[in-house]
Amino acid sequence: MADQRSMTIKGNMATAMGAKLCRPKVVPAYPITPSTLFPEKMSEFIADGELDAEMINVESEHSAMSACIGASATGVRTCTASASQGVALMHEMLFVASGMRLPIVMAVGNRALSAPINIWCDHQDTISSRDSGWLQFYAETNQEGLDLMINAFRIGEDNDVLLPAMVGIDAFVLTHTIEGVEVPAQEDVDDFLPPYEPPHGRLDPDEPSTFGSFGTPEYYQEFKQAQVEAMEGSREVIDRVFDEFEERFGRRYNKVTTYKCDDADIIILTMGSMTGTAREAVNRMREEGKKVGLAKLTVFRPFPYPELEEIMSGAKGLAVVDRNISPGGFGAVYSDLAGASINIEKKPLIKNFVTGLGGREIFVKNFVEIYEKTLAAVEAGEVKKPLEWINMNQEVMR
């Protein structure tokens, strides 16, 4: 197993260290809470000669993603970081990046969207970019943040994929929280991630090509289908790269990781840092003899429905906990799961719980309540209320 250095660092530092180990050449970025430490650290790495790259201190997130697109199309590895309003501002360019099949990587400090303005954690920013054609990874810990950055470059740059990727780390809960992290050695990452060579050509006067053409109705749909095929193709690549990562670095990643699910009647499905609390809740409930399990979603795009189908097959109730909401609809994970499972014959009752918006704490007791509500639906044999809000401030609501 590769030598690794133990460090105790913030989540933003972890994603910055992960990015640095991947040797990006151009880093266009714009400061935004809670991701600002990422561009600060990248600037320091460059200033201190630890990273041979150039920052572009752009005047907006829109220009950050635009410059990433220009740099990536010119044939260099490029990355950035953002959050919340910043991700929303660059929304237009996210589609351009994936449409041009540019494997840009972005670390996102997952933060709520205005209004009211709020700097704390939820997943609305990246969830609202769900359809932009980016791979999406969500970290539970700082270690995962660092490792997923390295995996994101490797997966996105795979010739069968060529898609940009986001790595989400929860605002403050991870971005500003100090945790122990094992940092791989540079030469091992170099071995794992070869230098970026765009197989589809680059902006090069020796071989001129036009990027971002005008696609008429005769051609547009085929471009989109090719993008979807790449996303579908990434499923296998993700598994392969996660396997190889484990072999080299000793840490296992899965699209969905299960915990005590084998004999579980009720499974709680989580994403991001809330998973740690949910695991503790499962442990306590198991001590009381409750047959509850936990499934953690690390990959949200591509949505891992084959894996989830397998996990769901034995359960009676599934509680999907969403840290985002589509007003008039449901949380995004629930919607995707419901859509993917519609034709499955044997599936559990599925309930959606929305909580943790705008930095609202999620406690162990909240997961117990989620379990109980799901169990009640199973016992009643029907889901009367598919969407429930958890941990509301009763005083405010009065």
Add this chain to the structure above:
Amino acid sequence: MTGEDKELFASGHRACAGCGEGTAVRQILKAAGPNTIATVCTGCLEVVSTGYPETAWEIPLIHAAFENSASVASGVEVALKQLGKKDDVKVVAFGGDGGTFDIGFQALSGMLERGHDITYVCLDNEAYMNTGIQRCSSTPYGASTTTSPAGKYSIGEQRPKKPIGAICASHDIPYTATATIAYMSDLKKKAKKAIETKGPSFLHVFVPCPTGWRHASNDTIEISRLAVETGIFVLWEAEDGDICNLNVTVKPKKRKPVEEYLKTQRRFGHLSEEDVKKIQADVDEKCEKYGF
């Protein structure tokens, strides 16, 4: 073939007959030569020249969106530096007037301020032509457009044209110039100078649009010339942002009355004698500032 001989903006593109933009781009690319990467913002130029699976561009081109030709070019330029190719390869960013004066203004200002070695070319036809002749901050006083229509209670566009050249020069960039296609050697000289200048340069190119200005397609060059001869559009260059000491490169010996320019275009067809007098007075005042 040398850069001068080789056509880098190929024929067969879909620009309207008499389009000033196509002529300008062809000549600017000749000045730039084949070792150039271009960016272009959404607009007529991208639509007429990049219809998949064809392209009119014999040099590498990237079109990303409307407002960010300057920031995409910034990424290209820094990537070239990292690849060790910056000394050999030039970067030229194209934008229409909408993509430059309005929606792309912030990205342009950022690019100029950061000091990228990029030539930004604004192809100004004084309205949103690609979407159907809507007013822009580049539209001159009195022009009738689809969103500033002349009518019983309206003269058409009510605001003067935004002085984009002076604004860009005020970023203290090494080179700023204005040009138009009737004065081809002036345009090419300035394009060459802009491209050879280290650091950011801004080239404001005035390009008549028969469709939007409603003039005959064979009058494009003549109207471009009249704009200069009447003092409507002044050809100048400024170094290091010194707009107090700018150099007017084409000074008409005797300025023609603005009416000769205005009457060639139906966008001004509704103007009264009094309106024309006001425009003449404005142009006189402006030209006095330029010293002719």
